[in-house]
Amino acid sequence: MADHSFQGFRSRFILLQKELSTLPTIAYLGPEHTFSHLVARKRFPEGRLIPCVSIAEVIAFAEVSQNHLGLVPIENSSGGMILETVDRLLEEAQPLFIHEELALHVRLALIGHPGEAPVVVFSHWAPLGHCRRWVEERYPGIELRVAESTAEAARLAAKTPRAAALATREAAAATGLAVLHYPVEEGIVNLTQFVLLGRGKPTPGGRETSLVFSLPQEPGSLCSFLEAFRTEKINLKRIVSRPVPGQPNTYVFFVSLEGSDEEPPMERALRKAEQRALRCRSLGSYPVLAPYDS
């Protein structure tokens, strides 16, 4: 039974204050019951989780204080790099480091009112784009409506007659909807990778290192940059080049490398590579966690 005495309230309040100051505070792409929220809860079952409305807001939250962390998606095995995140990491004054890489096997559910064929389906624009055909084949003539997130889609579907949503199964439970299909588009592997960002340097013991850098516009500049890592036998995990807005033919790069910057080979490679870049910033070395299931 709950303790409603003043003493009980006071001790809970003191405990709460203590928790607030010691437990990590993690911003994620909200609202509740998005895939980002699922990862945040699996990773930080005891943490304070703060829903944000955009990747930019998650990152702004993480920039504010050493005690703040931000969880953002970075790569999707079907859709490629999440450019909104990559572009933020590429920004010149970016003070954040990657503390961890996490992953989620994303499985969407079609959730709706039980015993009713939906005539409208809500979701975030990306799942609507990816699953449009799947939905239209099963429900010809269905209307596809964009919501801010899969969780918001579930909320809208719950209050709209004959509506459904592409969302997490948990969003069904949270909104009182039924799971009509799960998983949607079986057979397609959809592994989404996330990074946990924070101001402080990540704790030692990481096994992967990420860098952002820009290169002089001359033949062989990328090869010369990467050569520093080949010499030290360091493997490349991902690379993406991005045009710089407003500067045609200027590219910045984001790479992830296997190994830690505490190890002498990576240290040497980083020192050499930096000399060959116009600009180069390490986002730190961090652990890579095993994928969660959704």
Add this chain to the structure above:
Amino acid sequence: MADHSFQGFRSRFILLQKELSTLPTIAYLGPEHTFSHLVARKRFPEGRLIPCVSIAEVIAFAEVSQNHLGLVPIENSSGGMILETVDRLLEEAQPLFIHEELALHVRLALIGHPGEAPVVVFSHWAPLGHCRRWVEERYPGIELRVAESTAEAARLAAKTPRAAALATREAAAATGLAVLHYPVEEGIVNLTQFVLLGRGKPTPGGRETSLVFSLPQEPGSLCSFLEAFRTEKINLKRIVSRPVPGQPNTYVFFVSLEGSDEEPPMERALRKAEQRALRCRSLGSYPVLAPYDS
């Protein structure tokens, strides 16, 4: 005045038959009045243009015959590589080559019924994702609905009371709608690059060469591959790595290089690079056209 006589009809029919056999036939991502259609018409004002429902269908059409070409988007300065296209080019049995690279300054219009504030806006999922905030700030509470294309969005808006569409300005003219805002999100440079694909080898005189390749999973493999081009002073224009579905940690690459494979330095570099890849296929050397305006 139109000539409705049998003779007139017959001569037009013969002319049409002749045109069909000599003019190029180009598939594009339809329906009519999409941005792909705009590029196709600007490039081939006299060509037979065939609207297709998906990038996959455009590519399938181009694969059928030597006389068929397919026009598909490949890179967007705000959204990055169009992975549906890249993934097709990376397929093992792909018989197509790039014949030309084209570009369009994409400027969306909000089109709708004159003198009416819209309560619903239709568009392709990508513009809805990119312009959601812009639309919601101007029209609070507006519904965002996904259509197959910007052109289909215009058609739906035209027959729906109080509806608007994010589409081309031409789609307004074609559907009888008015341009409510143009351009949407002024200030954001949105240059979309397209490639023209065909079965035959592109005609000589190209200035850019694209390759797809996969590499052994070992440190330095990308550097060793690129080294062949550095030695020959060949500049890299874009690079993208893609995970191979179902094969974790296996990546294929798509690169575009400045220069033609008819030139001895590129020839030498390609020969050397091929030896360092598990698989490498040239998509040919092709001209890069100046961007069109929308």
